[in-house]
Amino acid sequence: MAIVCASPLMARESREVEVAAALAARLGEPLLLVGVIDGEPLTEATRLEAQRHLEAQAERLELPPGRVSCRVRSDTDAVLADEECRHSRWVVAAAEGWRTSAWRRASLPERLARHGCGPVLSVRREDALVDWLRGRRRLLVVVGVDPLSPTADAAVAFLRELRRVGPCDVLATYVCSPLEERDRLGIHTPVHVDLLEPRARDMEALDPAVETVLLREVREQVGDLLGEGGVEVVLEPGFGRPADHLLHVALSRGADLVVVGMRARGAVKRLWHGSVSAGVLRNAEQAVVCVPDVLREPRHALPPRSVLVPVDFSDASERAIAQARSLVGPGGRVHLLHVHRKRLGETGGFMDHYGVLPEPPREREVMLRRLWELVPRDEGAQALRWSVEGVTGEDIAQAICQATEREGVDLVCLGTSGEPSREPDALPGAVARELVARCRRPVMVVPGT
Incomplete structure (x- = not known):
């Protein structure tokens, strides 16, 4: 697979060819130089002159003959x-020098990335890239991550390719909204800002419990990166355009390269929703690599190591607990969750629009004791890790989904029964259907016998 280098021939100076040549030499791949006469009519004389210009550049690159x-x-x-462009290993393009029409703002690097032409390197600050490719220095790379985004999976997968080329220090950066994360995780903190200390009123501050979960999620998404260089997780709280926050991290940390994933979108979606990768490409001061989401590595299905069981103390719950413990091997974890359905007239503490509340104080100790009593005492059960939790919520399915995100479990195991339960917080049959529709984790439904 070739390294393709696209250059505007009318530009005064273009050093992306030097970057592409160093990359081709490092990877042992052939190099294709594509000169684009952007905005000028292509006559035969112009084409011949441009061809001679490209061939003269090729001679100065000191690559093996025929490469x-x-x-x-x-x-x-x-x-x-161009067919070879669409199936290239890398596409290297000049970040500037392209002529665009008034009705189309996208430059060639952005359009190449949007069409899925392999990873697209938009070249700025080429000296750092050339020195890295020639083994003179490490590269400091900011990669945009998001535990909920398949495009971020593609960017993370590309880091393995990057480390095969040369040593890289990686800043895995997640731009997150504190309020949205609290809503997703169901983590309760007071929201009456008039009662908080001035320091705690910062709407962009991450709750420590939220920060703990996000750090775990990002580390799981990045995984183990082979190759030389460190990996640091950076949580960047903020509102507004994520691209601006990602570039702020890159600028403040002195990054050499920004890596983002990109999803192919229709024109209407791009118009209304914009694109993080497009914002980074247009406004970065560093080189940028856009990775199409089609290049993300498939996730292999693994046996569950942690299972969440919603408990309403019925026989169905006990069957679900028995099923859950059979799914996880020694050292695995089973998390028992009881959701107290909030009833009319119940208060107790400040209301929290974004997170679920703990169990009512007068019931909390009793409920936790009942949950621990459901944990089997035999030798096989002692080889597992057990945890229990009680929360209060109006939407039971949402409370369960939030718990799966907080706990990072691999599976939900829910028992159902056709018989009515006398428990005040019995799980209605509709919860199973809602969980299957709304939960990001697999849901196993254990029917009654």
């Missing part, structure tokens, strides 16, 4: 139609 080929294209659309 460099040259082509001239009339415009950016012709580059996108």
Whole structure:
């Protein structure tokens, strides 16, 4: 698979060719130089002159004979139609120097990335890239991550390719909204800001419990990265455009390269929703790599190591607990969750729009004791890790979904029964259907006998 380098021939200076040549030499791949006469009519004389210009560049690159080929294209659309470009290992493009029409703001690097032409490197500060490719220094890389995004999975997968090229220190950066994360995780903290200390009124501050969960999620998404260099997780709380916050981290930490995933979108979606990768490409001061989401690595199905069991103290719950313990091996974890359905007229503490509340204080100790009594005492059960939790919520399915995110479990195991239960917080049959529809984790439904 070739390394493709796209350059605007009318630009005064373009050093992306030097970057592409160093990359091709490092990876042992052939190099294709594509010169684009952007905005000028392509006559035969112009084409021949451009071809000679590209061949002269190729001779100066000091690559082995036959490893460099040259082509001239009339415009950016012709580059996108090039078969070798669409199936390249890397596409290296100049970040600037492209002419765009008034009705189309996207530059060639953005359009290449949008069309899924392999990882697209938009070159800025080329000296750092060339020194890295020639083994003179490490590269400091900011990668945009998001535990909920498949495009971030593609960016993380690309880090393995990057480390095969040369040593990299990685800043895995998650731009997160504190309020949205509290809502997703169901973590309760007071929201009456008039009663909080001035320091705690900062709406961009992460709750320590939220921060703990996010750090775990990002580390799980990044996984083990082979190769030389460190990995640091950076949580960047903020509101507004995520691209601005990601670039703030890159600028403040002196990064050499920003890596983001990109999803192909229709024109209407791009118009209304924008794109994090497009914002990074247009405004970064560093080089940027856009990785199409089609390049993300498939996740292999593994046996569950942690299971959450919603408990209403019925026989169905006990069957679900028995099923859950059979699914996780020694050292695995089973988390028992009881959801107290909030009843009319119940108060107790401040209301929290974003998180679920703990069990009512007068019932908490009794409920936790009942949950622990459900934990089997035999030798096999002692080889597992057990935990219990009680929460209060109006939406039972949502409270269960929030608990799965907080606890990071692999599976939900829910017992159902056709018989009515006398327990005040019995799980209605509709909860199983809602969980299957709303939960990001697999849901196993254990029917009654």
